[in-house]
Amino acid sequence: MCEEARPRRSRVLVVGATGRLGGNLVSASLSAGHPTFALVRPHHLAVPESAPIRSLTDAGATLIKGSLDDYPSLVEAVRQMDVVICAVPTKKALEQKPLIRAIKEAGCVKRFIPAEFGLDPTKVQICGMDHGFYGKKIEIRRLIESEGIPHTYICCNLFMRYLLPSLVQPGLDAPPRDEVKIFGDGNTRGVFVKEADVAKFTICTIEDPRTLNKTLYLRPSGNVYSMNELVDLWEKKINKFLKKIHITEEQLLKNIQDAPLPLKMDLIFIYSTFIKGDQTYFEIDSRIEGTQLYPHVNYTTLNEYLDTLA
Ligand SMILES: NC(=O)c1ccc[n+]([C@@H]2O[C@H](COP(=O)([O-])OP(=O)(O)OC[C@H]3O[C@@H](n4cnc5c(N)ncnc54)[C@H](OP(=O)(O)O)[C@@H]3O)[C@@H](O)[C@H]2O)c1
Known part of the structure; x- marks a missing residue:
């Protein structure tokens, strides 16, 4: 059981704090005034001056030595916490079992x-091509629910850092300036959210009774674009028309x-988002998603993000 009386603000443990999303979760939690703890694997603590460790300690996080592979370290860390957020990569999703x-x-x-932070694994359509990517997340959901653990699932769709820097052109590391591939008819809309914003919305949920045992969907209205709309916006920014190469569903x-x-996997995410996608399912209320639930949170729009690439 917990060792001490509960402080006024929830104490937050981030597992995966040295990762890209994890670092943003730590910052958002500290900004919201939560005492914030980072579970850090021993190999990092051997190099206390390394960039990931410096950025956590400079921000004000308290480091706790531990790993998903070290059960006693998890029990000891978790016993001091009100909230636990996990941000390990999907390939390690099942390693959350000891944490649960x-x-x-x-x-x-x-x-x-x-660790979810993507499309809703129970709703996404990938025709069994995903090598168990979503199956692992579903298995973890079922374990959480069967153990009766209070939870919130965050379904934020695509991070801006993923696919958007190339304007959804796998293999490129910058947006195209001559020709562009359009998948399907180009009219199905996808959703992009900056990781720092995903983290801010995530922290909003942790003490909110409306999100208890629910899924929070993020679908900011300024960030919902079809491929055709995305290319149109990009062409306006660079003041140039691109040659369109249409890739049919069969070809994809x-x-x-x-x-x-x-x-x-990049192509599978494109298929599930821009051909089979429909991110319009909201749970807390049939109409409400994250930006409506937390209208005070400022987020980066896709238009603003593309300005940084033009
Ligand atoms: N929606 C999207 O477009 C999108 C894209 C990418 C990721 N995601 C999601 O975002 C989440 C985080 O992904 P990310 O890309 O930010 O991850 P990442 O940068 O690869 O970071 C992974 C973190 O997990 C830690 N970790 C790995 N194994 C561990 C273990 N056994 N015990 C404790 N910690 C361990 C790593 O620690 P070390 O530093 O010690 O290795 C690191 O801090 C995942 O849920 C993923 O599905 C979503």
């Missing part, structure tokens, strides 16, 4: 946010089959 066991054993965590499916990893 530790949360159950500690018995004091009021909210657990597992064939490309997915033939592509090596990690390109295959």
